[in-house]
Amino acid sequence: MAPRPTDLLTLTREGLYCPPGDFHIDPVRPVPRALITHGHADHARAGHGAVLATPETLRIMAVRYGEEFCRTRQEARLGEAIRMGGVTVRFHPAGHVLGSAQVAIEQGGCRIVNSGDYKRARDPTCLGFEVVPCDVFITEATFGLPVFRHPVARDEVRKLLDSVRLFPERTHIVGAYALGKAQRVMALLREEGFSDPIYLHGAMEKLTDLYRREGIPLGETIKVVAAERPKLGGRIVICPPSAIQDLWSRKFPDPVTSFASGWMQVRARARQKGVELPLIVSDHSDWDDLCRTIRDTGAAEVWVTHGQEDALVHWCGTQGIKAKPLHMLGYGDEGEAEPEPQEPAGTSTAGPPAAESAA
Ligand SMILES: [Zn+2]
Numbered sequence: 001m002a003p004r005p006t007d008l009l010t011l012t013r014e015g016l017y018c019p020p021g022d023f024h025i026d027p028v029r030p031v032p033r034a035l036i037t038h039g040h041a042d043h044a045r046a047g048h049g050a051v052l053a054t055p056e057t058l059r060i061m062a063v064r065y066g067e068e069f070c071r072t073r074q075e076a077r078l079g080e081a082i083r084m085g086g087v088t089v090r091f092h093p094a095g096h097v098l099g100s101a102q103v104a105i106e107q108g109g110c111r112i113v114n115s116g117d118y119k120r121a122r123d124p125t126c127l128g129f130e131v132v133p134c135d136v137f138i139t140e141a142t143f144g145l146p147v148f149r150h151p152v153a154r155d156e157v158r159k160l161l162d163s164v165r166l167f168p169e170r171t172h173i174v175g176a177y178a179l180g181k182a183q184r185v186m187a188l189l190r191e192e193g194f195s196d197p198i199y200l201h202g203a204m205e206k207l208t209d210l211y212r213r214e215g216i217p218l219g220e221t222i223k224v225v226a227a228e229r230p231k232l233g234g235r236i237v238i239c240p241p242s243a244i245q246d247l248w249s250r251k252f253p254d255p256v257t258s259f260a261s262g263w264m265q266v267r268a269r270a271r272q273k274g275v276e277l278p279l280i281v282s283d284h285s286d287w288d289d290l291c292r293t294i295r296d297t298g299a300a301e302v303w304v305t306h307g308q309e310d311a312l313v314h315w316c317g318t319q320g321i322k323a324k325p326l327h328m329l330g331y332g333d334e335g336e337a338e339p340e341p342q343e344p345a346g347t348s349t350a351g352p353p354a355a356e357s358a359a
C-alpha cells in the first residue's frame with residue numbers, strides 16, 4: 001500500500017522532515033542530517049551533521065561558511081538514486097542558481113518533489129528546471145500573485161546597456177544578490193556583446209570566482225578599489241543591494257542606481273530603495289510559471305512553502321488540485337529582514353548573504 005504523503009514528509013520546527021529517511025530538507029536550525037536544495041543563505045545554513053547536496057551547492061557552502069560548515073558531506077549526482085533509510089532520494093535541476101536542485105523522495109509508489117526555489121526562465125549560469133512527475137509537488141510562491149509576470153531578462157539587461165550608452169559619463173551601479181543574480185546579470189551582459197570589464201564590489205568576488213571555476217564564462221571583472229571610484233564614469237559596477245543606498249556608492253561619478261530583482265516590478269519598492277533604473281530580473285517563477293509547473297508535474301496535491309501562498313492554493317482549488325499552505329518561517333521572500341549568517345573570522349569580504357534568497 002502506498003504511504004500517505006504526510007508519512008513521508010512532515011513539518012517540524014527545523015523545517016520539512018522525512019521520518020522514514022531520518023533527514024530534514026533545507027532546515028533552518030542545525031540538524032543531524034540535512035538535504036540542501038541550493039546555496040542561498042535561507043536554505044543552506046552552517047552547522048549540520050551530515051549534508052547531502054549537489055557538488056556545486058557543497059562548494060558554494062564551503063566558500064560561504066568555510067570548509068568546516070558541516071561534519072560530513074556527500075555529493076548528490078543529478079538523477080542518481082540514493083537510498084536513505086526507508087526512502088529513495090533523487091536530485092533534479094531547479095533552474096534557480098548554480099547547483100540548485102529539487103529533491104524527489106519516493107517510497108512504495110508515492111513520490112513527493114520538493115522543488116526548493118525554482119524558475120523556468122532561461123539562465124546561462126545554471127541547468128534548466130526539469131519537470132519531475134509526482135504525486136505531491138512542494139512549491140514556493142514568492143511571486144505567487146497573478147500580477148507578477150516577469151519580462152524576458154535579456155530585455156531588462158538591454159535597458160541597462162541603453163542607459164550606459166545614453167549616459168556615458170555616469171557610473172551604473174547595479175544591486176544584485178551575491179549568489180546567482182550577480183553572475184546571471186554578468187552572463188547576460190556578455191551575451192548582449194558587452195565586453196568592457198565589469199567592476200565588482202568586494203562582496204561579490206568570492207562567489208563570482210567560484211562560478212568561473214565551475215566553468216561559467218563571465219568575462220573580465222575587476223574589484224572596485226575605494227580610491228578609484230571617482231574614475232569609474234561610464235562603467236558598470238555590481239554590488240550587493242544594500243550598497244546601492246550606501247555611502248559607498250556616492251563616490252562614483254553621478255551614479256545611476258539600478259537593482260536587478262523580481263521585486264522591481266513593484267514601482268513603490270523601487271522608489272523606496274531609491275532605484276533610478278529598476279531591472280526586473282528574477283530567479284523565481286512568476287505566476288504563470290508557478291501554475292504551469294504545477295500542471296506539468298501532474299501532482300494531485302500541492303504544498304506551498306512560503307511567499308504569496310493563498311492565491312496559489314486558491315488557484316489549485318479551481319483546477320481540482322488539493323493544496324495547502326505550509327506557512328514556513330525562516331525562508332525569505334526578500335531576505336532583507338533576515339539575520340546575517342555568521343561567517344568564520346577573516347571571511348567577511350564574502351559579503352552579506354543575508355539579502356539573498358530572493359527575487
Ligand atoms: Zn528561498
Ligand SMILES: [Zn+2]
Nearest residue numbers: 040117357358
Ligand atoms: Zn533561493
